[in-house]
Amino acid sequence: MDKCRESFEQLPEIKDSLSENIVFVVNKYTTANEGFYDLVNWLNGGWYTWQSRRAELDQAYEDIETFAQAHQRECGIKVQIANELKEKDKRIESQSNCIENLVIQKSDxxxxxxxxxxxxxxxxxxxxxxxxxxxxxxCALEALRGEHEA
Known part of the structure; x- marks a missing residue:
């Protein structure tokens, strides 16, 4: 028995309606006893509705999972970009310090x-x-000031 049908048959109303006179064949309930035809029709209506709703729920769960994965990838990309920006900021700060030191040395x-x-x-x-x-x-001073000819 598949899990979908098993969970359907565990519903209290359905569980109370099943009997040895009703069997499940292919994808529907059936009976050889005329007195159970209305009950079989009611069970099949419930079963088809249950399958339809189950498919909608499965699709919704799939959509949520797809969205969650996309969101997780997007967050990962944002974290990666933030880390790259921090690294660039560190390199810019380092270069800025080097330039500042060179200016001080040149001035000296x-x-x-x-x-x-x-x-x-x-x-x-x-x-x-x-x-x-x-x-x-x-000439040395001019070179230090960047005034020398190439």
Whole structure:
């Protein structure tokens, strides 16, 4: 006996109506006794309705399961995207810190080179040698500022 028919026959009204004079053949109730024809017709009407409602319920459960699976996949994708965004935010923060450190270092180098140039003016060396050294330092400064030619 299949589970659908078994659950149908466990309904109190149906259980009380079944007897040894009524048998289930193929997909319907039948009897050889004329006195049970009306009861058999009533049972078959209930059985067909039960099957129809059962099919609707099964379809509803299937739809709910499909929806739940789709929702679960969607949530998984959203979590994955959120994690990827967090990783990108971490990389951006790291790059931002690196750039900030480079700017600070470049500023320190520029200050040191500027002081070195100012210090050169106070020495009494040959003017040509100082000019050559000063020009080299100025080229280095321009390069640090990004002003040098490619």
């Amino acid at each position: 180098y520029l200050d040191k080179v500027t002081k070195a140039i100012a210090h050169l003016d106070s020495f009494d060396h040959s003017k040509a040698s100082i000019n050559k050294l000063q020009r080299s330092i100025e």
